[in-house]
Amino acid sequence: MQDHSLSVEERRLLHALQIQPRAPWSAIAAALGSDAVTVARRWTRLQERGVAWIAVYRAAPSVTTALVEVQCPPSETMRIVEELTRDPEVLTIDVTTGGRDLLLTLVCDSRDALARYVLERMGTLPEIRALRTHIATATLADARKWRLRELDSTETAALEPSAPPARLPSVPPEVAARIRDVLARDPRITITGLAAELGTTPPRASAMLASVLASGEVVLRTEIARPLSGWPVYAWYFLDVDPLQRTAAVQRLTRLGESRLVASIVGGYDIALAVWLRSIDDVARIETFFAEHVPGVSVADRSVVLRTPYHLQKRIDAQGRYRPTHPEADAEADVTAPGP
Incomplete structure (x- = not known):
């Protein structure tokens, strides 16, 4: 049977991921009063149903x-x-x-x-x-900046990302494009995993990710099937x-x-x-x-x-859902090694 609504818990999770798509599951769980394994599994189910996903695109001032x-x-x-x-x-x-x-x-x-x-x-x-x-x-x-309006101000404040460092590395266009490609496959990839993909160290990968996110060369946005x-x-x-x-x-x-x-x-x-x-x-x-x-x-x-x-x-299908041909890795894998 096809589902036509989202539970309160699912909507609260999606609101949290709208604020910070790569927030660690532990941080999301703390804000929602849940546990990391539960919220990770809930996210996996939402993805598998095509109800929600993290989009990756480019919105730099230069384009x-x-x-x-x-x-x-x-x-x-x-x-x-x-x-x-x-x-x-x-x-x-x-x-x-x-x-x-x-x-x-x-x-x-x-x-x-x-x-x-x-x-x-x-x-x-x-x-x-x-x-x-x-x-x-x-x-x-x-x-x-559009939100589902399911979290209160205290919960929202707990999830707001911290300001990026004042000094960020310059990232060459080809590397920024490589980071976009990696995140398009797995938006919540661990920093360790991203570093391996880029052939660099985790601290360097973290700094480059922060740089391309701040510049708009990479945008991460949690999306939801509009009918729901x-x-x-x-x-x-x-x-x-x-x-x-x-x-x-x-x-x-x-x-x-x-x-x-x-x-x-x-x-x-x-x-x-x-x-x-x-x-x-x-x-x-x-x-x-x-x-x-x-x-x-x-x-x-x-x-x-x-x-x-x-x-x-x-x-996107006629019901507003996104079902990739090759599903992304199970979100549970991110529980023990969350993104920055």
Whole structure:
């Protein structure tokens, strides 16, 4: 029988892992009032069910991020999705309603690389009827700060990661890419295991990991199947903002509990906002909230996401779950040798 809900204990564990995906099981257990073996086993079960996972991706200031709207025939939508998931530039693909059939999030090494990808790769796909590209000039807030709201302030404070050291080693791009590859296979790999993969000492591996995490060359994010999150509706809003009221508007949008992404964009709108909502009725209600409480903002367009078949470079099924072909190592292995 397919499960359609999460227990309180599972939700609390996921909230803890949202705060710090590599927190030692002993630290998580202490904050949750449990034991390390129990929380590790619980995490393993969540992964095996495809309910939760740790995504690994790149979000350094040096990269160019863009949203690309795609119009295509309905009969070709999923074929295009399948084609584009082969490309490393593609981070996420949403199948949407409204004026766009697909909304892609791209991460490229530069604006020139973005132009080549959109013009020379996507532009050659005959099934695509139209493209519209929006370059993100700044990510004002993203889902790394979104929480399930299951832990109290004391429990949250116990899990907040400590500040990175003031001086961190410079990590060459090829080594940063190697660390991303290793973590993509096993996000909670021990420092000893990471050091072996990199051919270095554990202290050096720990310092390099801290460096790439601080720079955004590696991002770790605990994800949950949206239908089980309590916020099953996913919507995009494209906003125009009065320049004189932009600062106040951005503050309100980034503090909005439903916000998963707030990005300044160039290409037709001022801000792209992605939200998770409790119900389909909230799609209209949140627009009322904008009108009444967010100064200088008007909704230029919006779309509801029908499905997200590809999210943070992982294939997601129709139920919003991620089931890797080759499951990661049993989380229990991390109990006696936790990450930093």
